[in-house]
Amino acid sequence: MRTMLFLLLALALVPAHAGATLDRVKRTGVVINVLLDSYPPFEFLGPDNQLAGFDIDVARAFAAKIGAKLQLQTPSWETIVGGHWQGRWDICICSMTRTAERERSLSFPVQYYASPAVITVNKNEQHIKSAADLSGKRVGVGNGSTYENYLNRALVLDGQAVVSYPFHDVVAIPGDETINFRNLALGPGVRLDAIVSSLATATASAAALPALKVLSPTLYAERSSVATEKGDPDWDALVARTFQELKADGSLAKISQKWLNMDAIVYGP
Amino acid sequence: MALDAEVAAGAARRGAAPRVARKSHFRMQVWATWLVLALLLAWGCRALQLDFGYVAQKLPFLLGLRLGPDGFIQGAVLTLFVTAVSMVCALGIAMITAAGRLSDNPVAFALATFYASLFRGTPLLVQVLIIYLALPQVGVVLGGLTSGLIALSLNYGAYLAETIRSGMMAIPLGQREAAMALSLPRWLIIWKVTGPQALRLIIPPAGALFVSMLKDSALVSILGLWELNFLAQSYARASFRYMEMLLAAALIYWALSIVFEIVQFRLERRFGRGVAVAARR
Numbered sequence: 009m010r011t012m013l014f015l016l017l018a019l020a021l022v023p024a025h026a027g028a029t030l031d032r033v034k035r036t037g038v039v040i041n042v043l044l045d046s047y048p049p050f051e052f053l054g055p056d057n058q059l060a061g062f063d064i065d066v067a068r069a070f071a072a073k074i075g076a077k078l079q080l081q082t083p084s085w086e087t088i089v090g091g092h093w094q095g096r097w098d099i100c101i102c103s104m105t106r107t108a109e110r111e112r113s114l115s116f117p118v119q120y121y122a123s124p125a126v127i128t129v130n131k132n133e134q135h136i137k138s139a140a141d142l143s144g145k146r147v148g149v150g151n152g153s154t155y156e157n158y159l160n161r162a163l164v165l166d167g168q169a170v171v172s173y174p175f176h177d178v179v180a181i182p183g184d185e186t187i188n189f190r191n192l193a194l195g196p197g198v199r200l201d202a203i204v205s206s207l208a209t210a211t212a213s214a215a216a217l218p219a220l221k222v223l224s225p226t227l228y229a230e231r232s233s234v235a236t237e238k239g240d241p242d243w244d245a246l247v248a249r250t251f252q253e254l255k256a257d258g259s260l261a262k263i264s265q266k267w268l269n270m271d272a273i274v275y276g277p
Numbered sequence: 278m279a280l281d282a283e284v285a286a287g288a289a290r291r292g293a294a295p296r297v298a299r300k301s302h303f304r305m306q307v308w309a310t311w312l313v314l315a316l317l318l319a320w321g322c323r324a325l326q327l328d329f330g331y332v333a334q335k336l337p338f339l340l341g342l343r344l345g346p347d348g349f350i351q352g353a354v355l356t357l358f359v360t361a362v363s364m365v366c367a368l369g370i371a372m373i374t375a376a377g378r379l380s381d382n383p384v385a386f387a388l389a390t391f392y393a394s395l396f397r398g399t400p401l402l403v404q405v406l407i408i409y410l411a412l413p414q415v416g417v418v419l420g421g422l423t424s425g426l427i428a429l430s431l432n433y434g435a436y437l438a439e440t441i442r443s444g445m446m447a448i449p450l451g452q453r454e455a456a457m458a459l460s461l462p463r464w465l466i467i468w469k470v471t472g473p474q475a476l477r478l479i480i481p482p483a484g485a486l487f488v489s490m491l492k493d494s495a496l497v498s499i500l501g502l503w504e505l506n507f508l509a510q511s512y513a514r515a516s517f518r519y520m521e522m523l524l525a526a527a528l529i530y531w532a533l534s535i536v537f538e539i540v541q542f543r544l545e546r547r548f549g550r551g552v553a554v555a556a557r558r
Contacts, residue, residue, distance in 0.1 A: 045507075046510075048514065048515060057338050058346050081501050083421060083500050092410065092414055094418045184514075187519075190519065
């Protein structure tokens with residue numbers, strides 16, 4: 009116990025540089041992107057045992073553009089969205105949706121793609137045809153995701169509540185999204201009745217699990233933003249500018265072509 | 278082989294006559310039972326229609342034979358590293374805490390009791406997250422690895438302290454008094470008289486704690502450490518081969534636990550020598 013206290017004290021004396029993200033990136037020449045390993049096709053562990061996906065390629069393009077070396081870190085989602093990064097990570101190119109709640113703890117300098125939210129059901133599902141049929145059903149959503157807020161009728165996107173909720177008393181079941189998809193594949197109502205997620209992850213899961221079916225009417229468009237730690241406007245400006253350039257020179261379109269060949273998804277700031 | 282020695286010890290424990298034939302008979306039946314159980318387990322796994330090719334392809338990474346993308350150790354090697362470091366730290370913390378719990382000094386007693394109660398009374402997962410997320414807010418920014426090591430050490434140190442304390446308290450007071458009558462110094466009494474006797478009682482529950490710590494080290498995966506559980510789940514997600522990866526991880530954890538159990542058994546035997554000799558007479 010005493011040794012631990014000494015250790016903590018010693019570490020506390022090392023100066024923490026909160027805020028000055030740009031200074032840190034300039035000084036070290038490394039940009040640390042924080043993301044997940046559990047969000048295919050955006051972020052996952054690829055066949056060559058390296059992180060792969062849309063967000064990883066975008067992060068690579070971003071790092072190359074600003075002339076920094078890219079480092080990736082993969083802690084759990086709740087440690088990322090809570091903010092207070094304290095200089096651990098520089099940027100989150102991680103398919104995060106900007107919401108009023110998250111704006112309190114993070115900064116969102118730029119949007120980089122938009123994807124519709126959709127409902128996925130089992131192929132044998134008879135009753136669920138649209139969002140109105142979700143009433144009273146058990147619906148899987150990602151842990152701490154915006155889809156969870158949607159089912160709880162509390163989603164505020166881009167500063168306004170534009171989303172309509174044609175259902176009531178939905179039982180939102182938060183969990184690992186990929187495990188949710190597997191649970192839904194077991195049969196309609198076995199563990200879940202439906203899943204609300206991004207079109208891209210739903211399509212990828214339906215391709216891997218033939219028992220799943222993505223419903224065609226989309227729920228609402230959701231724009232994913234790049235997140236940074238609060239309090240460094242210069243860094244935010246550089247991030248926004250770099251993403252404009254990545255859109256202008258066609259890099260974003262090329263990466264999206266590679267990972268998410270879908271018309272419903274719109275790229276670029 | 279150590280497992281065999283354990284079987285032999287099992288035969289001895291059962292009070293079998295020290296005849297070689299009885300012992301080897303017992304030993305044979307134990308191995309036969311284990312064989313049947315292993316076959317049953319393998320048969321059950323066959324029903325899951327596993328893709329062993331995928332397991333074989335990922336096994337070197339799960340075992341940690343290759344470095345991770347950032348050049349750091351990963352997989353089972355990282356699991357073992359986290360467990361080993363936490364074990365050493367926990368042991369140090371536990372000895373100090375146990376001394377505090379047994380101390381006549383009210384402040385030392387209060388500190389040790391407070392710490393043990395706090396860390397035994399809150400979930401390890403919560404402690405991991407608090408150390409990782411709350412400390413930065415007071416200016417202490419620790420990496421995922423350091424946070425995980427501290428959380429595991431503090432949590433298991435608290436449990437281990439109680440194990441050590443109970444072991445020390447189980448030694449009759451007469452042992453210390455007799456040593457004091459010989460005017461042995463205090464440290465020598467602990468080192469040569471009460472300590473070794475207490476160790477015999479401490480080792481089995483402490484061994485159980487370390488086996489449990491090996492598996493609880495999976496919790497640090499939420500800090501972004503690519504240990505065994507993290508890799509297994511990550512590969513499972515990417516390939517939709519959950520059963521293959523989870524079973525492979527489970528088997529690796531089990532194999533590591535068996536090594537821990539064997540070490541514990543050896544230590545138990547070593548520190549139980551005196552009692553074993555006394556029982557044979």
